Amino acid sequence: MTDPAPAATIPEVPKAPEVPAQSLDRITERIDDLARVIARQAATIERLADEAKLKIRDERAEADAPLIRDLFALHGLAQTFSSTSNSDADRPGFEAISRRVERMLTERGGQLVTPFRGAAFDPEVMEAAEICDTNDPDADRTVESVIQPGLTVGDRSIRPAKVVVRRYRRA
Known part of the structure; x- marks a missing residue:
């Protein structure tokens, strides 16, 4: 047979030194101050990220401006052809082109x-x-x-x- 394991002894946990209430208040105040600083920094980072996204979108829209104007003209032509077409077979085709060009316009801003x-x-x-x-x-x-x-x-x-x-x- 095996011998039973000796009983484990748990060492005593030393008591935490007493901290004056004034020190705890200062620590709590400091933690609150740091939390406010972190919240402001997080808000600033979010604002900067949003501004960067808007700037990128605006720059892309500026670069795509000639294409957007041409697509707008093409959309107008497709609508005109659709509304003035004498052929019932052609009208759905012009309407489909008009819808697709409108989607392309929207995708480009x-x-x-x-x-x-x-x-x-x-x-x-x-x-x-x-x-x-x-x-x-x-x-x-x-x-x-x-x-x-x-x-x-x-x-x-x-x-x-x-x-x-x-x-x-x-x-």
Whole structure:
């Protein structure tokens, strides 16, 4: 038989030296200060990363500006061909080309401006090509229809959308 193992002895854990409450308060205050510094630095890093992403996107959009303008022109042609085609067989093809070109525009940072009927007129991205009268005061300075879509790249309007704007006239 084997002999039983001797009983393990647990050494006594020395007591922690007593720290005055004033020192603990200073340490706690210092930890809080460091936590605030770290939070500010993290926020600064996030802001800088976001700014860098925006700068890269804007630089890419600037580099792609000629391509975006050409794609916008191609989109307009495809829409024109689709709406004026005498052949019912050709119309779906032109519509498909128009949708694909619109996707390509969006992928490159361009955005078509096609305000819906009743939207408020925005002179930043729209041009009032025509004005029509309305009897409804709530419809004053709203879009009646879109004559030609516009184009924006980022925050900049490249070509304003040509729209028909409603104008309220008292009877």
